[in-house]
Amino acid sequence: MLVRVSLSSLKVARWYEYLVRFVLGGATTVFAGFIGSRFGPSTGGLFLALPAIFCASSTLIETHEIRRKREAELDGRLRGKKAAALESAGAALGSIGMLGFAIAFAAIIERSTAGAFIAASLVWLLVSVAAWYVRYKCRMTRI
Amino acid sequence: MTEYLVRFLIGGLVVSAFAMLGDLLRPKSFAGLFAAAPSVALATLGIAVIEHGAQYAAAESRTMTCGAIALAAYVVLVCHLLMRTRLRALAASLFALVIWLLFAFGLRALVTGEA
Numbered sequence: 001m002l003v004r005v006s007l008s009s010l011k012v013a014r015w016y017e018y019l020v021r022f023v024l025g026g027a028t029t030v031f032a033g034f035i036g037s038r039f040g041p042s043t044g045g046l047f048l049a050l051p052a053i054f055c056a057s058s059t060l061i062e063t064h065e066i067r068r069k070r071e072a073e074l075d076g077r078l079r080g081k082k083a084a085a086l087e088s089a090g091a092a093l094g095s096i097g098m099l100g101f102a103i104a105f106a107a108i109i110e111r112s113t114a115g116a117f118i119a120a121s122l123v124w125l126l127v128s129v130a131a132w133y134v135r136y137k138c139r140m141t142r143i
Numbered sequence: 144m145t146e147y148l149v150r151f152l153i154g155g156l157v158v159s160a161f162a163m164l165g166d167l168l169r170p171k172s173f174a175g176l177f178a179a180a181p182s183v184a185l186a187t188l189g190i191a192v193i194e195h196g197a198q199y200a201a202a203e204s205r206t207m208t209c210g211a212i213a214l215a216a217y218v219v220l221v222c223h224l225l226m227r228t229r230l231r232a233l234a235a236s237l238f239a240l241v242i243w244l245l246f247a248f249g250l251r252a253l254v255t256g257e258a
Contacts (some may be wrong), residue, residue, distance in 0.1 A: 036187070059233045092215055
């Protein structure tokens with residue numbers, strides 16, 4: 001199985017980590033809206049791809065790995081950094097999907113609102129997963 | 144004030160949902176796809192369509208393409224900083240935000256001619 005669901009990260013996570021992500025997500029959305037209303041949609045649009053949440057998620061991934069290793073009385077700092085780097089590599093592929101989302105949304109929104117949201121979300125999912133799969137296959141071939 | 148509260152709640156919910164989905168999935172490189180999910184865009188564009196109409200949302204999504212390309216440069220830089228320097232995740236991701244800003248505004252200036 002290429003992709004699987006693992007519940008172990010939910011056991012390691014603390015309740016306040018979810019709260020941090022909720023607050024950061026809400027604050028980033030408010031900030032993007034504020035920039036849009038203050039400086040216009042051209043500037044506001046840039047901030048729709050602001051990686052503010054990425055800072056929190058990569059820090060949490062690193063912290064979780066360090067915590068896991070500490071429970072086994074090991075130093076998990078290097079492992080934590082590697083886990084965060086691996087997530088960054090995935091996010092690079094996800095950003096290609098985000099580019100697809102923006103292009104599809106811009107192309108459809110003036111014809112259909114619901115159609116634009118559905119099509120752009122599907123484009124994001126398909127492009128991201130396809131990019132990840134191609135990279136996965138390339139790495140397997142090299143090995 | 145109510146508008147900002149609605150934005151905060153919707154943004155918080157959408158971002159948390161994508162983040163939790165990313166937490167549950169393995170391998171980590173696949174979960175990383177959800178770290179670059181258009182969660183803020185979904186929440187903000189939805190409100191933009193209701194408040195300002197489709198043309199405004201179209202204008203936002205056009206420059207979002209520059210933001211997305213800058214995001215790709217940002218995460219590649221974070222990955223290299225983590226692997227090649229002593230910086231921890233928080234420091235690397237915060238430092239690289241400067242590059243995201245420069246890249247996003249630089250690209251927009253190239254594409255639209257706006258400074």
